[in-house]
Amino acid sequence: MNDYTHILVSSVLFVVTLFAITKIGGKKQLAELSFFEYVSGITIGSIAGEVIMGLDGNLFHGVLAIAIFGTFTYLHDVIGIKSKKVRDIMEGKATVIIKDGKVLEENLKKEKYTIDDLNSLLRQKNVFRTADVEFAVLEPKGDLSVLLKKELQPLTAKDLNLAVSPEKESYTVVMDGNVLNDQLTAAGKNRGWLDVELANLGVTLDNVFIAEVDSYGKLTIDVYDDQLQVPSPQPRKLLLAMLNKCQADLELFSLETESPDAKKMYNKNATKLQSAIQKIKPFLSE
Amino acid sequence: MTVAANVNQCLSTLKGIEAQLSSLALNTSVPEASKAFHETMLVIGEIKADLKKRKMQIEIEEPQYKN
Numbered sequence: 278m279n280d281y282t283h284i285l286v287s288s289v290l291f292v293v294t295l296f297a298i299t300k301i302g303g304k305k306q307l308a309e310l311s312f313f314e315y316v317s318g319i320t321i322g323s324i325a326g327e328v329i330m331g332l333d334g335n336l337f338h339g340v341l342a343i344a345i346f347g348t349f350t351y352l353h354d355v356i357g358i359k360s361k362k363v364r365d366i367m368e369g370k371a372t373v374i375i376k377d378g379k380v381l382e383e384n385l386k387k388e389k390y391t392i393d394d395l396n397s398l399l400r401q402k403n404v405f406r407t408a409d410v411e412f413a414v415l416e417p418k419g420d421l422s423v424l425l426k427k428e429l430q431p432l433t434a435k436d437l438n439l440a441v442s443p444e445k446e447s448y449t450v451v452m453d454g455n456v457l458n459d460q461l462t463a464a465g466k467n468r469g470w471l472d473v474e475l476a477n478l479g480v481t482l483d484n485v486f487i488a489e490v491d492s493y494g495k496l497t498i499d500v501y502d503d504q505l506q507v508p509s510p511q512p513r514k515l516l517l518a519m520l521n522k523c524q525a526d527l528e529l530f531s532l533e534t535e536s537p538d539a540k541k542m543y544n545k546n547a548t549k550l551q552s553a554i555q556k557i558k559p560f561l562s563e
Numbered sequence: 564m565t566v567a568a569n570v571n572q573c574l575s576t577l578k579g580i581e582a583q584l585s586s587l588a589l590n591t592s593v594p595e596a597s598k599a600f601h602e603t604m605l606v607i608g609e610i611k612a613d614l615k616k617r618k619m620q621i622e623i624e625e626p627q628y629k630n
Contacts, residue, residue, distance in 0.1 A: 443593045465592055494590030516583050519576055526573045527610075533566065539617055546610045553606040560596045 284329060287336050291325045294340055298347040306350060311368035311417055317350045368417050375413035378426070388415055399423065440559035444492055451488035451498070464490045471496075478507055493563070517554070517561040524550045567621050574614050581607045 298321060299306055306314050321343050328339030357364045372384050374395065385395060396407070398421040404410060412424040434441045448464040450457055450471060461467065474496040475482060484505075488498040493513065500507060524547060531543030581604055588600035 443595055445593055492592045493587065493596065494592075512583065513587070516580060516587070519580050519583075523573055523576050523580065526569070526576075530566075530570065530573075539620070542613055542617060546613055549606060550610060553603050557599050557603045560599050 287329045287339075290336060290340065291329055291343075294343055295321065295325060298343060301347060302350055303354075305354065313353050313367050314350060315418070317346050321346050371417060371422075372415045373412070374415050374421065375407070375410045378408065378411055380407060384415075390415070395421075442560045442562055447489045447491045449487060449489050450496075451482070451485045454483045454485055456482070461490075466490060466494070477510075480505070480507065495563075511563055513561040513563050517558065520550070520554050520557075524554060567618070567625065570614060570618050570621065574611065574618065577607055577611045577614065581611065 302314075305311075306318065308314075324339055324342050324346070328336060353363075353367055357367065372388055374381060374384055374388075374390075380392075380395070385392070398415075399405070399407065399410065399413070402421060402423045404423055404425070409425055409429050410423055411426045414422045416422060448460045450461045450464060450466070456468065456471065458468075461471065471488075472482075475485065475488075475498075478496070478498060480498065480500055484500050484502060486499045486501050488496055490496055495510075495512070497509070498507060527543050527547040527550060531540050531547060534540050534543065584600045584604040584607065588597045588604065591597050591600070
């Protein structure tokens with residue numbers, strides 16, 4: 278076997294082996310969440326490289342070594358699920374670096390991080406003042422998780438006591454002009470509905486690059502022809518405007534009429550509609 | 564526009580709103596939203612009934628504006 282065939286055969290063999298190992302190892306192996314996965318990832322890679330390029334002969338030694346490392350990672354994962362102790366030893370614990378807004382120098386020293394390292398990690402989290410941090414933890418993998426002081430955290434709808442319309446996941450129903458039938462079914466729609474919606478927007482199916490359905494049944498599309506202006510209807514906003522108009526009409530009628538009975542009826546309904554609008558308003562914002 | 568015409572117009576807007584609410588209630592996959600749309604639809608239905616009654620009254624009182 279000459280060198281070229283050797284490289285060809287070993288490359289193909291190791292591509293297959295590595296593929297199998299990563300499939301077995303799962304997503305965790307790729308994310309390199311723990312020390313063990315990090316080390317075994319590097320080692321498996323370098324064994325493969327060494328055996329492919331080192332022309333010393335037995336390929337299956339390399340495959341065996343990779344299989345052993347793969348098995349160890351796998352076993353470590355399986356045992357880790359069962360036992361917290363094993364996890365703590367193998368993967369290490371997170372270290373608290375900042376608590377109650379104070380830097381814990383002892384822990385920093387234990388992890389052999391300098392104050393510059395800490396500042397750099399904080400900056401990567403968009404924090405430029407140590408004083409802004411309430412709590413920070415150094416994860417086993419070496420990155421820093423930061424909890425900002427409450428007044429510096431991003432404002433949420435909950436902070437403002439704001440009612441927002443609940444939203445579920447969207448579904449991509451058309452890709453490259455092809456209808457994805459299982460996605461369409463998952464969204465609770467069918468081909469007939471899609472055809473009608475596309476006709477409403479004035480485009481044909483083969484001009485659609487992406488189409489998505491949101492949880493309110495609204496279809497948003499992107500077309501191949503970027504010069505084309507696709508209408509973006511906002512049916513819920515329009516509905517709110519119509520509701521407000523009707524409410525104003527009812528109030529107007531009550532002012533205009535001279536019959537006391539009718540005045541009372543109009544007033545009653547205007548108030549009723551007003552409270553209904555208040556209730557439904559969060560669902561009509563888009 | 565006459566009063567009768569105004570009431571008529573408001574009545575058809577309400578009809579449109581009712582239909583849209585019904586279609587939204589059927590199309591959304593969020594149960595809370597579906598419920599809210601449905602409840603509003605019922606309220607609109609009640610208002611519509613009142614308004615229809617008033618329309619009839621106007622037509623009896625002022626038949627010249629009937630259309």
